[in-house]
Amino acid sequence: MPVVRRSKSPTTTVRPIGRPLRAVRAGIAVVVSVPAFLVAAVMLGAYVPAIPKAGVIGPVLGGQYPFHMALFALVCAALGAVVRYTGLVRWGRTVIVVTVLSAVSALVVGGVQFADARRAGVRVAYGEVFSQIGYPGTAPDVTTGYATREGEELKVDAYLPAGHADGQRGEGTVPAVVLAHAGGFHTFDRGDLRGTGRWLADHGVAVFAVDYRLAGPGRPTWDKAPQDLVCALGWVEEHADRYGIDPSRVSLGGMSAGGTLAMDAAYRLRSGGITSDCGAAPRPPASVVGFYPGTDVTDMWQEDVAGSRDAAQLFTGGTPEQYPDRYREVSPTSQVRPGLPRTLLVVGDRDRSARPESVTALADLLTRQGVDTEVRVLPFAEHAFDDAYGSLTSQTSRQILLDFLTTAPRPASTAGPA
Numbered sequence: 001m002p003v004v005r006r007s008k009s010p011t012t013t014v015r016p017i018g019r020p021l022r023a024v025r026a027g028i029a030v031v032v033s034v035p036a037f038l039v040a041a042v043m044l045g046a047y048v049p050a051i052p053k054a055g056v057i058g059p060v061l062g063g064q065y066p067f068h069m070a071l072f073a074l075v076c077a078a079l080g081a082v083v084r085y086t087g088l089v090r091w092g093r094t095v096i097v098v099t100v101l102s103a104v105s106a107l108v109v110g111g112v113q114f115a116d117a118r119r120a121g122v123r124v125a126y127g128e129v130f131s132q133i134g135y136p137g138t139a140p141d142v143t144t145g146y147a148t149r150e151g152e153e154l155k156v157d158a159y160l161p162a163g164h165a166d167g168q169r170g171e172g173t174v175p176a177v178v179l180a181h182a183g184g185f186h187t188f189d190r191g192d193l194r195g196t197g198r199w200l201a202d203h204g205v206a207v208f209a210v211d212y213r214l215a216g217p218g219r220p221t222w223d224k225a226p227q228d229l230v231c232a233l234g235w236v237e238e239h240a241d242r243y244g245i246d247p248s249r250v251s252l253g254g255m256s257a258g259g260t261l262a263m264d265a266a267y268r269l270r271s272g273g274i275t276s277d278c279g280a281a282p283r284p285p286a287s288v289v290g291f292y293p294g295t296d297v298t299d300m301w302q303e304d305v306a307g308s309r310d311a312a313q314l315f316t317g318g319t320p321e322q323y324p325d326r327y328r329e330v331s332p333t334s335q336v337r338p339g340l341p342r343t344l345l346v347v348g349d350r351d352r353s354a355r356p357e358s359v360t361a362l363a364d365l366l367t368r369q370g371v372d373t374e375v376r377v378l379p380f381a382e383h384a385f386d387d388a389y390g391s392l393t394s395q396t397s398r399q400i401l402l403d404f405l406t407t408a409p410r411p412a413s414t415a416g417p418a
Contacts, residue, residue: 036076059350059382066110073103113392132390138198146235159197159207164244175249176206180258184311186215195389220317229265234282253289260294267335292354295362342372348381
């Protein structure tokens with residue numbers, strides 16, 4: 001019987017053709033995971049501000065842009081589905097779960113802020129929520145100088161209601177507000193107020209956004225900046241007829257450090273603790289407004305949040321130990337007494353700089369002295385919550401401000417000093 005020989009098949013080498021694919025899948029997973037977990041960290045920080053780093057950026061991004069964050073999270077969830085499709089099932093599923101939870105948490109923030117806006121009577125401009133993520137591109141109706149100090153011309157931007165341009169009276173007189181910008185007493189300028197200024201003017205309130213002398217190394221302005229606001233108030237009162245303003249309804253206000261200056265100047269005008277160095281002292285303002293203001297400059301120095309210690313030292317020229325009288329004079333809490341102008345205080349519940357408990361404590365002090373005081377704490381809002389012009393917190397705060405400036409004061413309280 002013939003022997004059938006079987007030839008040995010040649011040995012084949014298996015090439016690692018799966019490695020490039022695995023590398024591509026891993027790269028896709030990493031690229032998708034980074035933004036997915038970043039948006040999760042942002043939303044976690046929005047809910048738990050005590051978390052380091054995430055608690056700083058979370059209230060800013062999550063609080064001002066919740067719907068943007070929700071959309072971003074959903075895009076990341078879709079990319080997580082791509083990761084799952086490539087074969088990394090568990091990892092893709094994890095990304096999807098994390099990002100969907102982030103989207104839901106962002107929508108909850110937006111829902112809470114929307115409910116707060118509705119309670120405040122806001123007619124929400126939905127398009128602006130998505131399109132106006134910074135300051136709007138608008139310009140004042142008039143820009144002119146209101147005083148010259150130490151060789152520096154201090155200017156005012158006027159935002160005027162329809163029919164109240166320079167020299168026009170319109171139909172009757174309108175209320176007005178002099179606003180001081182934020183910036184820790186040493187930076188920024190009146191242009192930051194253009195969004196608020198134009199919106200209020202469109203709703204019947206004349207706005208005068210003003211410069212004041214900024215502090216710098218070796219140039220403290222604790223005794224200068226409040227005087228500048230007094231001069232600006234006097235200038236507006238002098239030009240009331242020119243712009244069709246009711247001189248009995250001129251208010252003084254500001255944001256952050258500007259709010260601190262406005263309250264300090266207004267309260268001291270009413271008590272006789274400050275006079276004008278640019279003419280006759282103006283009448284005290286009809287009311288005063290502080291958006292996320294520093295209520296006590298000594299606290300700013302002690303707490304040292306977001307550069308507040310440096311700001312306090314530049315402003316006063318030293319520490320509270322060196323200049324206790326200066327710190328006391330420029331702190332609104334030190335000026336509380338009966339008979340002060342009605343006051344509006346607005347702060348975010350996530351504010352690390354102007355802490356809501358400090359602002360509400362000032363409101364309590366004022367109320368106990370019989371001062372007509374309104375305080376509003378906005379949900380999921382950090383410092384400078386109105387920087388994002390179209391955000392729900394910004395729209396809400398503008399409506400609160402408009403209502404305050406255009407509503408008659410409540411009957412005087414019979415409460416006396418605590």
